Amino acid sequence: MSKGKTSSILVWILMAMLIVGLGGFGALNLSGTVTTLGTVGDEEVTLNEYALELQREIGVIEAQAGQAISFADARAGGLDQAVLANLIAQHAMDAENRRMGLSLGDENLAQELFSIPEFQNADGSFNRDAYSYAMEQARLSEAEFEESVRDETARRWLQAGLITGVAMPETYANTLLNYVGEERDVTIARLDADMLVVPTPAADDVTLRAFYDANLDNYMHPATRNISYAWLTPDMLIDTVEIDETTLRETYEARSGEYNRAERRLVERLGFATEEDAQLALDRMNRGEASFETIVDERGLQLADVDMGDVSQNELGGAAGEAVFVAPSGSIVGPVNSDLGAALFRINGILPAQSTTFEDALPVLREELAAERARRIIDTQIGDIDDLLAAGATVEELAKETEMEFGTLGWHANALEPIAGYEAFRAVAAQVKTSDFPQVEQLEDGGIFALRLDDETDATPKPFEEVRPQVLTDWTNSETVRRLQEMADGLVTQLEGTAAFDAFGLEARSEAGILRDGFVAEVPANFVSQIFGLEAGKVIAIQAQDHVILARLDAVRAPDLTNPNTQQMRQLVLQQASEALALDVYQAYAADLQNVYPVTVNQQALNAVHAQFQ
Incomplete structure (x- = not known):
């Protein structure tokens, strides 16, 4: 297993060291005796691994979105269910690997641990103290960590055995391209x-x-469901939320990379054994004898293999950075020495530098932070509102006793009232019965509502x-x-x-x-x-x-299947279809394993974990 393959385990260690606010998730052990979230066969899914993986996935989404997300939003998107399903699938594979006796040997395990940079000295030798310190901070024993390395490796072997060689036939891509490209x-x-x-x-x-x-059907008043409701959204509270300047400046500094970015370029890099080989390839392109794509294909590579994505001049460094960042978009520069040796660089686009002062960012920052705080305020009120409804309060009384606002509407599929634009409201409004008691429901933007169906009006012809x-x-x-x-x-x-x-x-x-x-x-x-x-x-x-x-x-x-662009699309179609097929094979296998190894989940323990994220 390479260094990169251990990264997910190492992420767990680093996450456990960082999540101080949750006390290393020690508080998730409830009374001190409950440590298991569920079982898959004889394998245990622990509270800590679920909590750490959930926190890690929330961090990934926040990094992609460039802003914090509430746990309520994460749950609304099904993140908690996805994390739990993934852990169950992993432990089912662990159970199968133990049945087959598939595991990483001690010698290979040692090599794997020695290869992790975080456990090495400056000269590359293994640092025993760094290893022990990392385990201590992560609240893992060495045996637990090493067992997780064995499990992950065996899991990957089993996955590789399942999907190696899974590929769509070329006739699939040809048929699809003939259909789509005709x-x-x-x-x-x-x-x-x-x-x-x-x-x-x-x-x-x-x-x-x-x-x-x-x-007559074209000239009807629609059938309506006459609904009374109370609702509260972050926008209703945002003007009452105060954000101090210190918090605003700290947030600006924490997100400085978002507001102040150096110029970046979309770059592809094609390395060669010698500078002469690179120059010969460039000469062929300049004479029109070959395209960049042709040279890549001759090297037995795909464009995805040479794509560096968007990079800064510092990330390219040295002569490569200087050459690429003075050339226009669409050009090919080189040969230039890089960490791959002599290379040619193709520039596919330029992302200009961005500089936003604190004053310019202030309105958006204030609105974002106020909206987030308003969502948290609403979250804290849900329990009290639930209690009021349980005690028999009507939606009208909710509006009097809380910050919620009361309203009525004749709901139908094309209703234009603001609350009717929320999918969550529409789903409840379409199903509610007159005998149902109002319940607190959440809206997509972090708001809440409760509704009551008063009566229904049949569709009637317009005069x-x-x-x-x-x-x-x-x-x-x-x-x-x-x-x-x-x-x-x-x-x-x-x-x-x-x-x-x-x-x-x-x-x-x-x-x-x-x-x-x-x-x-x-x-x-x-x-x-x-x-x-x-x-x-x-x-x-x-x-x-x-x-x-x-x-x-x-x-x-019919499309020209010999066209380089079409051939490139054909390879992409085959790659994506093969990956999708491999995923289907893996998911089917994982689902079947869960039938072999029974799954149990402790709902009380699951609720306890979620409570720590509120």
């Missing part, structure tokens, strides 16, 4: 009302009433006089399209093949290279899907709201 060329003409020989006549009330009756203008417009459009369709029916067969549209007085335009997910302006939404159902040379009439489109499929072109 193109259509079409000729399009529009038939409008002014092309009718006899204009659409005005309709009398008898005709309009008949159309209204025949299309004819109220909607008469809309009925008139709808009937006129419908009658116009009907007449235009008759005109189109007479033209369809005459326009098939290569007939000229202008010979029939039609103003046509051509659209070439249409893809299945392509966009064509000024046509109905189903235009592209209908075009891809036609045979070459055939014509179709497509109805729109007040006009008809005539379209002829002129050509069908």
Whole structure:
């Protein structure tokens, strides 16, 4: 197992050293006797490993988002369930490995421990004191840590055995690319009302009433669920939350990397054995004999292998940094000496330097911190509000006794009230019964609400006089399209093949290279899907709201699978599909193991862990 493979175990050590606020999770042991969260067969899932992994995953999300997230938000996203499921799958594999006798030997274990930089002296030799200190700070015994190294290694061996050689056949990628990359060329003409020989006549009330009756579903007041609710959101409290300047400045300094960043560049690096080899490759590209992609492919590599992502000049360092950061985007520089030897660098983009002063960042910082504090204030009130509801308080009384606001609405799928924009509210509003008691529910932004269904109103037709203008417009459009369709029916067969549209007085335009997910302006939404159902040379009439489109499929072109860009896409499709298949195989195996090794979870212990994160 390489150094990188031990990183997740080492992260656990470092996380345990950092999470002082949770007392090393010692407090999670409840009375001092409960240390197990659950079991998988004979394997134990401990409170500490669940808590550490949960904290680590929250840290990952915060790093990606660039801001702190509350535990309530993490739970709303299902993070706690994902962490628990992953630990259960790992322990199921541990149980299977023990059954098979698969484990890391003592000699290899020692080599692994000796290779971890955090346990080494300056000369690379093993530092016994550093190892013991790390175990002490992490509150792990050496035996526990070494057992975790053995387990992780065996787990990885088992995973590798499962997915090695799992690959999608090339015909999969070819079939997919042929489908996705196939193109259509079409000729399009529009038939409008002014092309009718006899204009659409005005309709009398008898005709309009008949159309209204025949299309009554288009003129209905929707069925509504009449709901009373009380709610509280961070935005309602944000103006009452005070954030002192010290906190604001500390947050600004802690996030200085977000507000003040040096210029970064999107770079690919292709290393060579010698500077002469690199220069020969560059000369071929300059003469147009080969592309950068071609050279990468000749080296037996993929673009992902040479992609460095976005880097700063300091990260590149030395001559490489100087050469790359004076060249324009899109250029290839080199040969330049790097830590891989002579190399060529391709610059794919420039991310300009960013500098934001404290004063400029202040409004956003204050709003973010105030919103976060408001969410915490709301979290602390949930228990009291639950108690009020349990004691029989109504939603109206919640608004009087707490900071919640009262409101009513006739809810339906297209309701426009602000609270109806929350998916959590919509889900409850759609299912609640009149017999249900109000309960505190959480909103996506950290707010809360409780609602009561008072009664329901059936859908009712809007009075004819109220909607008469809309009925008139709808009937006129419908009658116009009907007449235009008759005109189109007479033209369809005459326009098939290569007939000229202008010979029939039609103003046509051509659209070439249409893809299945392509966009064509000024046509109905189903235009592209209908075009891809036609045979070459055939014509179709497509109805729109007040006009008809005539379209002829002129050509069908398959993608060029020899094109370098298409080949690159093909490799990417195969790679992603193979990775997805390997993941499916692993997940199916892990799920099956959980049937072999029964799973139990101590819900009380799980709640205790979660309480420490509140």
